[in-house]
Amino acid sequence: MSPLDDLKTAIKSRLGELDCVIGWEQGYDQLHATPLFIRSEADLDRLVIGPLAVHNLATYLPGLRGKKVGIIVKGCDSRSVIQLLNENLITRDDLVVFGLCCSGVVSHRKIRAALPVDPGFVEAVDLSTDTLSITASGQTTILHMADIAADKCQICQYPNALIADVLVGSPQESKVLTTLACQEEFEAKSEAEKFAFWQETMSRCIRCYACRNACPMCVCRDFCISTSRDPLWLGQENTPGENMMFQLIHVSHLTGRCTECGECERACPVDIPLLLLRRYMNKQVQDVFEHRAGTALEQTPPLLTFKVEEEGIKERGW
Amino acid sequence: MRIGVFICHCGSNIAGTVDCPKVAAKALTYPDVVFSTDTMYACSEPGQDGIIAAVKEQQLDGVVVASCTPRMHEQTFRRAVERAGLNRYMFEMANIREHVSWIGKIMEDNTIKAQELVRMAVEKLRRNRPLIPKRFETVKRVLVIGGGVAGIQAALDCADGGQEVVLIEREQSIGGKMAKLDKTFPTVDCSSCVLGPKMVDIAQHPKITLYACAEVESVGGYVGNFHITIRRKATYVDWNVCNGCGLCLEKCPSHKHPDPFNENLCTAPSINIPFPQAIPKKAAINPQSCLKLTQGKCGICATVCPLKCIDYEQKDELVDVDVGAVIVATGYDLFDWHKYPQYGQGRYPDIITSMQYERLLSASGPTGGQIKRPSDGKEPKNIVFIQCVGSRDRSVDRPYCSGFCCMYTAKQAILTKDHLPDSQSFVFYMDIRSPGKLYDEFTRRAMEEYGAHYVRGRVSMIYPQDDKLLVRGADTLAGTQVEVQADLVVLAVGAEAAAGAAQLGEKLRVCPDQYGFFVESHPKLKPVETNTAGVYLAGACQGPKDIPASVSQGSAAAAKVLGLLSKKELESDPAVARVNQPRCVGCGKCIQTCPFGAIKEVADRFGNPKAEVIDTVCQGCGICTVTCPQGAIQLEHFTDNQILAEVQALCPPKIFANYE
Known part of the structure; x- marks a missing residue:
């Protein structure tokens, strides 16, 4: 049996106890998939998996709190599920995870x-x-x-679902490559070049907030600080400065939480390379706190705990 | 809003390098400012009266004073605006002294900076709102942590002042370091003779409950209402029954374990009472060495005990107490001198610490008060004392002076001459630090009357020669190298923060300094307070201290506690975090990061989880406000918008005129 058939069998056996199972189906044409909410066995026939099933479905989970939900996850998506569980934003008992062994998705x-x-x-x-x-x-x-192949797949370290009640497919190897050329190229730029780069790039931003809405870790829902007057952190002018400020707030809210699923960049209608900022922040978190979000249950993001002294930060001995 | 601005000259402190009238004139151009003036001393009585008069005449809603640091006079001015009929939080202070006039010399630049700071204060004040403190009752009981001399003094003073006291001690007996000392400087009176009666008072005082072999497990609550859980460690002896007869000590067959009370100079039985004057005088079993507990055989103590109080099955016990205030008196530990390669790192048994030497001098010590060197039990003739071992030395991260080593070394030199009239003491020192009543006279006596030979210089190495130790060092006054053939070397080890202080500090929310000693609220004006309301410090846990200073601080802390608990109700600071519950998504991140346990999860009427701040526990640190991604939790009086207004006053945003 193919992994898809295995998956369908597994879902069929659990569907009775669940309000729905989130997967993918073919979208408006054969190239594009779209999320599928499986409520009955009839829906199951439309299920697809593979390199075109690009979405991180974990984004839906916080909004479905209180319901019994099944979800199909790739390796990268599973990190988001773990991170949401670690932050108490979803409940493990209400969740059935169907894990895939993924060989990568397209961009x-x-x-x-x-x-x-x-x-x-x-x-x-x-x-x-x-x-x-x-x-x-x-x-x-x-x-x-x-x-x-999507950038994230070229350096994928977690191709197989890290959390799964049912795991289908044959496990894949992680990639040898751990850094992307585009990231190195960007980080090698001077401060002035980076500033100019973001000035140009952020002038394209239309503040549609698709990056925020696609992000599985953006859980403030209707209370995002970007549209609040009290506190008023951000004006509504569509200028590179304000747009960049929004991205910096987004990145700092993701410190130690971002699982690099890449949904922000995928969702961006004007092709802003948002992952440049996130990968950089994640590297800092990895270096200072030895923390990689969503790779283990029961781990606490370093900024969501209080410690008198951090091992990785030298506060004394000046 | 109608704002009044007062620019203080502070005599010439500010006016010397800031054009105060110009700052005042500029302030009149800021939004909502309707009155502005400069004044010679804003904090003086006429200065304050001027503010009050202006509030009334001009019908001001808020006041900005530009003067010194808020640490100095914020309370003064808050009281003044309150007297004028305003809420005390409708006041802002701009620090144009410490932040401007004292640090810059150019009048023109200083004036501009002062204007900007005033502008920031005005913008902040425009967003202030009246805040009203809450009142709450206090528990009339005190917890004293640590039964050394400071803790003993604090406990006795609190109890004599009419408060109930719970005194907990980690070791088996109270007495601390002082109980180990032979004599005390500068009077050379017997340490246990002066301490002993105080220890007995602790045991007999009707208002004091003593838990020895106990530690703080957890701390909850806040000033006036702390909830403390104490872990009473298993002693394997029923202390309600044990009368300290000591029969079990004599019969215990396992007595190979080093005796920590005697600084490991001798061994102790596995069931032991550390010293004859111990309070409580109860036996306890050392579970690491007891044959019954480690190997399951023996049980002799249980057989011989006439009261049958041995209980090998005893477990740790948790005791909960509610207290209104806490006094921390956890003392210090001695520096581990093995870090120094030049002193042999433990290879030579005749190099000992000053505390070990105290035990050799003590009549209740392992040698009965006779000075015998550890290697062969011979009486030493030449004794070398080396000072500043682990003090004033950056190379071992101990740049501070431990303060008492000069004095105890002089005392030990005097006692040595008393014990062994034929002996000769040599003291290697860096400087003699003896500021205190009768202290300098005492060190001079050691040199002049007792013939101690003081050498100013450091020891570079010690190595064995026959059965002696050759001590090599510099005499920096003579500019020569010196060598002394020593029979015994005593290292005057310095003080360092007590083991476990960091963990205790975390539970009590008391900050350690960079060396692990607890930080007082203000080095001069609040020496026994901490930044956590209701928690006070006494003795060497705050920094190295000798006995008189520790006792004074014990009494000082007790006075603070008695003052606190004499009030029927306390006021809480309203500048605490507040949750805008409609914005809160109930993720609980603030609960996780709050170092004070001041935020709890509640449910709204639809059952959605929401955060709620416990006003009286919140210390206003603001960690929750930076944690909350949607800004639903805000620190009153320091809201995001208030701070952003200050930032914008300083860096006005660029206006984009062209919207096409």
């Missing part, structure tokens, strides 16, 4: 860039292990998976 941004013209509606998609062929407007293009 739609990279696909768009690789195609000669924007495909609009895709007529047919053919997936093999290494290639993806896309037929649109009667024209077929074959893309190599290595070229269109």
Whole structure:
């Protein structure tokens, strides 16, 4: 049986006790998946998994608190589930996790860039292990998976779900590479170059807050500080400064919590490389606190606890 | 809002380098400021009267005073505006002395900076609102932690003042370090003779409950209403029955364990009473060495005990007490001299610490008061004392002076001559520090009447030669190298923070300084208070101290507690965190980070989890406010908007005029 069949069998056996199971189905065309809320066995037929099922479904979980929910997670998504559990934002007893062993997902941004013209509606998609062929407007293009894999998948250290009541598929190896060229290139820039870079990039931001809404760790719901008058941290002018301030608030609220699922960057309609900031912050957290969010149950993010003295911060001996 | 601004000259302290009239004139241009003036001394009686008159005449709603640090006079001015009929939180202070006039010399720049600080204070005040403190009752009971001389004094003074006292001591007997000493400087009276009666008073005082072999397990609550859980460690002896007859000590077959009371110079039985004057005089079993507890065989003490009070099954017991105030008197520990390579790091048995030497001098010590060196039991002839071992030395992270070593070394040199008239003492010292009543006379007596040979310099190495130790050092006054053939070397080890002080400090929310000693609220004006209301310090836990200073501080802390508990009700500071519950998503992050346990989870009427601040526990530190991602928890009087207003006053945002 294929992993998909295994998964369907597993879901079928648990569906009775759950309000719904969150998975993916085909979206408006064969290239795009969309989240699927499985409530009956009939819904189960529409379930898809694989490199096109890109969404981190854990984003839905805090909003479904109080309901019995099943969720299908890739390795990266499972970190978000663990982090939400560690922060008491969801309840383990109300949750059934169907874990996948993931070999990576695509980046739609990279696909768009690789195609000669924007495909609009895709007529047919053919997936093999290494290639993806896309037929649109009667024209077929074959893309190599290595070229269109999401950035996070190229350095993935957790391909298999870290938390799972049911694990399907055969476990995958973590990647050898741990840093991305684009990250190194950005961090090598001078302060002035970085400033200019963000001035330019943030002028594209339309403050749609898609990055916030897609983020599984943004749990303030209707009370986000970005739209509050009391306290008033942020003006509503759409200027690079205010837009950057919003991102800096977002990143600092994610300190030690961000699981690098990349939903913020994926959701951004104007292609702002938001993960540059998050990866940098996560590296600092890793260096100072030896903490990587969502990799183990019962771990507390370093900024969500009080310690008189931190081992990793030298406060004495000046 | 109608704001009045008062710029203080502080004589020439401020006016010397700040153009005060110019600052006052500029302040009139700030929003809501309707009155502004400069004044010679704002804190003086005419100064305060001027503020009060202005509030009344100008119908002011708030007052800004630009003068010194709020630590100095914030309370003064708050009382003044209160006398004028305003809420005391409708006042802001701009520090233009410590932050401006005292640190900058250029009048023009200082004036600009003073204007900016006043502008910030005005912007903050515009967002202030009246705050009203809550009142609550206090528990009339005191917890004293540590039964050394400071704790004993504090406990007795509190009890004599009419308060109930719970005294807890980690060791088996109270008495602390002082109980181990032979004599005390500068009077050379017997330590246990002066301490003993006080220890007996503790045992007999009807208002004092003593728990020995006990430690603080947890601390909850707040000033006036602390909830303390005490862990009474298992002694394996029923102390309600034991009468301290000592029969079990004599019969115990396992007595190979080093005796900590005698600084490990001898061994002790596994069931023991540490010293004859111990309070409480009860036996306790050492579970590490007792044959019955480690190997399951023996049981002789249970057989011989005439009162049958041995209980091998005894477990730790937790006791809860509610107290209104806490006095911390946990004392100090001695520096571990093994860190120094030049003193042999323990290879030579005849290099001992000053505390070990005290035990050799003491009539109740392992040698019955005869000075015998540990290696061969011979009486030493040449004795070398080395001062500043673990004091005033940056290389071992102990740059501070322990304060009492010069004095006890002089005392030990005097006692040595008394015990062994043929002996010769040598003291290697850096400086003699003896500021105290009769102290300098005492050290001079050691040199002049008792013939102690003082050498100003450090010892570079000690190595064995035949059955002696060759001590090599510098004499910096003579500019020569010296060598002394010593029979015994005594290291005047310094004081360091007591083991476990950091953990206790965390429970009590008392900060340790960089060396682990507890930090007082103000080094000069609040020497026994801590920054946690209701917790006071006494003795060497606050910094190295000799006996007279520890006793004084014990009494001082007791006076503070008696003053606190004499009030029927206390007022809580209203500048505490407050939750805007509609904004709160109930994630509980603030509960996790609060170091004071001041936030609890409650449910709103729909059953949603929400955070709630316990006003009286909150210390207003603001950690919760930076933790809350949606800004639902705000520190009253220091809200995000108040602070952001100050920032914006300093760095006005760029206005984008072109919206196309």
